[in-house]
Amino acid sequence: MKFLIALIGATIAAGSACALDLSAKFDSIDGGTLAVSDWAGQPVLVVNTASQCAFTKQYRGLQDLYDTYRDQGLVVLAVPSDDFKQELSSNAEVEEFCELQYGIDMPMTGITSVKGITAHPLFASLRDEAGYVPRWNFSKVLIGPDGEVVAKFGSNTKPMSKTVTSQIEALLN
Template identity: 65%
Template structure:
């Protein structure tokens, strides 16, 4: 799963609201003009250590405009039982302060509208936890990566740095 190419990359993804793990809503439209890395996460996955890399990525680039949105999901049966448990786990274990959605569906007919739209536009559907979707400042899908691509990999940081210039 590499960069998305062709006409699909030109299509913009509309603004979407996610229920925030902190209460209230997170609206991706509030981040228009900024790159946004959206990652479906899970607290009991072999890739859960990537939370550390997501926070480091956010710390390194947030002042330049990058938003990293963690979207906890139990679609692969590896998430804790409640948003409160997820929030506590992430804060205590990884010191996360990046935006986080409430537990959200990311695949199938009941997937969140963001994920349904990305699938329609690009064909990309999360196949496991810690799949990454990079949305450019204009709302276009710039890249998608699977679980094995670490948040701080040159593929991802290179794509982000290009958007920050």
């Protein structure tokens, strides 16, 4: 009986861990596919972006964050989305805008749904397992090297803020 209780307890404990869909493939904005699992063992900051938003200037901060910490293992994944009706109409337009305006070379997906019934499987699992749904463009979620959600940041939180960098530095040390 004690064994059965221990087995049930272990099963419940194992089932309560976050099971994010890190292997769900995104179309890459420049061709091919990518997934958060491509960077297993590294911290990944996932950010839903839009080219025609008041927060669009955060692209510069995201690129600066990537430049500052990428050699230590940080990945910043930009996920353009038109869920808030502020994205350009094609992947080609988004890619050109980001390269010309901000010199973006961080990984970037094609235009992707991040909320609702059409949400990409990663974002659906973030909603279901971690209670994370982007409230607006440039919402951020930090996924640790172990694949667990470490922190969530709203649109107003600047990428190079101490709030963000302290969480990243803790994962890199």
